[in-house]
Amino acid sequence: MASNAIDNVYNDLLKAIGENRVSNDPVEIGLHIVDASSYYFDLDTHEYRNYILVKPSNEREVVETVRTALKYRIPIIPQGSSTSLAMGSGVIYLDELLQYRALRSAIIVNLSKMNKIVDIRPTDRIAEVEPGVRIDDLNTKLKSYSLFFPIDPASARVASVGGAISTGAGGLRGARFGTMRDWVLAIRFVDGLGRVHSVGCYTIKCRQGLDLARLFVGSEGVLGIVTRAVLKLWPAPRHVYRFLMFFHDFLDAYRTFIDIRSRRQPLVAEYVEDRIVKMISGSLGLKLPYAHMLLIDIELNLLDEKAHIYKTVYEEAKKHGVIEIRSSLNDEEDFEKLYMIRRSMFPSILRMKRKPHLIAEDTVVPVSKIPEFVERVKAIEKEHGEDVLLGGHLGDGNLHPHVECDLNDPEDRRKAMDIAAKIAVSALKLMGSVSAEHGIGSLKLDLLIKELKFKNSIHSLDLMKGIKKVFDPYNILNPGRVIPPD
Amino acid sequence: MAETEYSKCVFCGFCENTCPTLHSTGERGYGPRGRVRVVGLLLKGIVTPKTVEYLYTCLLCYACLKPCPAGVDIPKLVVAGRQLLTSKYKEQNSNNNLKAEMMRLERADA
Ligand SMILES: Cc1cc2nc3c(=O)[nH]c(=O)nc-3n(C[C@H](O)[C@H](O)[C@H](O)COP(=O)(O)OP(=O)(O)OC[C@H]3O[C@@H](n4cnc5c(N)ncnc54)[C@H](O)[C@@H]3O)c2cc1C
Ligand code: SF4
Ligand code: SF4
Numbered sequence: 001m002a003s004n005a006i007d008n009v010y011n012d013l014l015k016a017i018g019e020n021r022v023s024n025d026p027v028e029i030g031l032h033i034v035d036a037s038s039y040y041f042d043l044d045t046h047e048y049r050n051y052i053l054v055k056p057s058n059e060r061e062v063v064e065t066v067r068t069a070l071k072y073r074i075p076i077i078p079q080g081s082s083t084s085l086a087m088g089s090g091v092i093y094l095d096e097l098l099q100y101r102a103l104r105s106a107i108i109v110n111l112s113k114m115n116k117i118v119d120i121r122p123t124d125r126i127a128e129v130e131p132g133v134r135i136d137d138l139n140t141k142l143k144s145y146s147l148f149f150p151i152d153p154a155s156a157r158v159a160s161v162g163g164a165i166s167t168g169a170g171g172l173r174g175a176r177f178g179t180m181r182d183w184v185l186a187i188r189f190v191d192g193l194g195r196v197h198s199v200g201c202y203t204i205k206c207r208q209g210l211d212l213a214r215l216f217v218g219s220e221g222v223l224g225i226v227t228r229a230v231l232k233l234w235p236a237p238r239h240v241y242r243f244l245m246f247f248h249d250f251l252d253a254y255r256t257f258i259d260i261r262s263r264r265q266p267l268v269a270e271y272v273e274d275r276i277v278k279m280i281s282g283s284l285g286l287k288l289p290y291a292h293m294l295l296i297d298i299e300l301n302l303l304d305e306k307a308h309i310y311k312t313v314y315e316e317a318k319k320h321g322v323i324e325i326r327s328s329l330n331d332e333e334d335f336e337k338l339y340m341i342r343r344s345m346f347p348s349i350l351r352m353k354r355k356p357h358l359i360a361e362d363t364v365v366p367v368s369k370i371p372e373f374v375e376r377v378k379a380i381e382k383e384h385g386e387d388v389l390l391g392g393h394l395g396d397g398n399l400h401p402h403v404e405c406d407l408n409d410p411e412d413r414r415k416a417m418d419i420a421a422k423i424a425v426s427a428l429k430l431m432g433s434v435s436a437e438h439g440i441g442s443l444k445l446d447l448l449i450k451e452l453k454f455k456n457s458i459h460s461l462d463l464m465k466g467i468k469k470v471f472d473p474y475n476i477l478n479p480g481r482v483i484p485p486d
Numbered sequence: 487m488a489e490t491e492y493s494k495c496v497f498c499g500f501c502e503n504t505c506p507t508l509h510s511t512g513e514r515g516y517g518p519r520g521r522v523r524v525v526g527l528l529l530k531g532i533v534t535p536k537t538v539e540y541l542y543t544c545l546l547c548y549a550c551l552k553p554c555p556a557g558v559d560i561p562k563l564v565v566a567g568r569q570l571l572t573s574k575y576k577e578q579n580s581n582n583n584l585k586a587e588m589m590r591l592e593r594a595d596a
Pocket of ligand 2: 504505506507508516517518521543544545546547548549550551560561
């Protein structure tokens with residue numbers, strides 16, 4: 001887009017929604033053009049002028065912004081807290097040749113200012129919120145109702161409800177509570193023509209024709225911009241026992257989890273491999289054993305169960321040769337300390353890695369196939385002579401493989417992509433999928449195609465493209481994400 | 487120092503919800519993640535009055551230090567950013583806007 005055209009867009013937006021809501025200041029733009037998967041890419045200084053930031057405070061301003069974008073046919077990037085791990089919420093994207101590029105121009109619509117918790121209805125166990133509400137802030141508010149919203153991505157402190165809906169986020173409690181798609185009852189959104197839709201119901205049961213609310217979950221900003229959501233809530237667990245255990249090898253940790261699960265379904269079952277544990281120790285300055293880590297949360301129905309649960313976990317862990325076991329019951333401060341170790345997995349790898357970049361894969365396999373998956377990953381690691389670090393949600397089979405690379409070196413980038421592709425095929429052969437919770441964004445388009453081909457369903461892409469056209473006929477909403485270009 | 491400290495940041499945002507100034511405006515530049523990046527932009531030579539606004543509204547209260555898993559010393563980076571601004575830009579008459587903004591905020595600071 002020529003510079004005078006972007007100025008026209010800016011002036012129109014100023015008129016429509018006012019100067020407090022629109023910015024073309026290069027420094028402010030600079031804070032919004034990247035996300036957590038593209039923060040290391042830099043644009044040339046003059047390129048900052050190609051983007052406009054809109055910070056709507058209500059739905060009308062979102063509608064006006066879409067109308068302006070339509071008039072000039074300029075892309076819109078809906079944005080929450082920019083923690084996307086799939087290159088979904090910044091202007092940087094990965095093209096078909098796996099080259100990193102920036103959208104030539106765009107309006108970034110950041111929804112952080114729409115952060116009202118509109119209504120909490122304890123009897124109905126629902127909350128109605130604006131998209132900019134952060135998940136942890138919602139849970140803080142829900143404490144006084146003894147309710148909680150159970151989807152807890154490791155990024156819940158910062159991730160927004162709109163972002164979590166749009167990525168179909170999961171989290172540590174995935175094994176027990178599933179992902180966002182199980183907890184969104186209704187959505188209001190603005191489509192690519194600027195029309196406002198309200199889909200879904202305030203009730204758990206709802207047969208409103210085709211289930212558009214469900215379709216919207218995980219649509220990564222390509223179908224519309226979420227302006228409201230009705231979320232299902234759950235009684236907050238009253239007593240939680242948290243265990244942090246260390247083992248000599250992965251299988252010991254895995255078997256301990258399986259055996260504990262056969263006696264009591266944990267709320268959380270997280271695994272971090274030994275090399276990552278070492279990185280976390282280094283990054284946080286902690287003295288953790290150089291061993292495989294298992295974090296388990298178990299809900300107690302009654303406090304009287306305390307001794308029984310402790311004994312159960314201890315026995316199972318001992319049976320599988322546990323090296324060290326730490327535990328805490330109902331102690332928020334202690335919980336946070338233990339949880340911080342797990343939460344810091346991804347940032348610690350980033351900090352301690354030897355190469356400049358990191359690709360975090362999001363493969364998932366059925367729980368019974370996890371040991372085989374881990375074995376295959378080890379074989380790929382050996383074949384390429386590169387580390388593939390594993391850690392994540394053991395409870396639902398979503399272990400994230402992390403591959404270090406230098407994206408500026410074409411040879412190294414190819415190699416990393418090759419490793420990622422092989423890991424993806426391993427997951428597919430084990431009845432798994434290439435993305436469990438981070439979404440496709442622009443980072444995993446090639447893997448999505450691989451998966452559909454593997455399942456003899458590549459023609460399903462036509463359905464996706466058709467749906468996109470109905471919601472957004474002029475392809476202005478987050479173009480190039482989720483749905484591969486023709 | 488500023489380059490090394492800046493390069494540690496992984497843009498995860500874990501530091502944001504402890505920051506008292508972020509809540510006052512909701513603007514990303516009023517929070518630690520934003521301020522870290524503002525210094526990064528400053529190092530690249532991208533500076534506007536917003537740079538001054540974001541860096542000089544930091545309370546240097548250190549609330550953001552603990553939640554950062556990458557060990558970025560955010561307040562130290564903010565101070566380094568302010569020093570860089572002062573030494574590099576304050577006397578440049580060509581950038582009057584920036585100078586005026588800095589003076590205004592320095593007065594408010596005092
Ligand atoms: C350290 C770390 C740990 C993480 N751990 C997890 C984890 O355990 N589980 C997990 O699922 N994810 C995890 N993530 C990924 C990320 O945090 C989630 O995908 C999160 O849901 C994104 O929320 P956000 O507000 O940052 O969204 P953004 O990054 O801003 O946006 C994500 C996508 O949603 C779209 N979008 C955002 N808001 C709207 C809206 N209102 N309307 C329409 N589209 C919108 C964007 O266009 C983009 O495609 C992690 C990320 C980091 C950095
Ligand atoms: S030191 Fe500055 S950035 Fe950090 S929490 Fe305090 S005010 Fe926010
Ligand atoms: S917590 Fe640390 S690494 Fe994460 S955004 Fe803040 S400063 Fe950067």
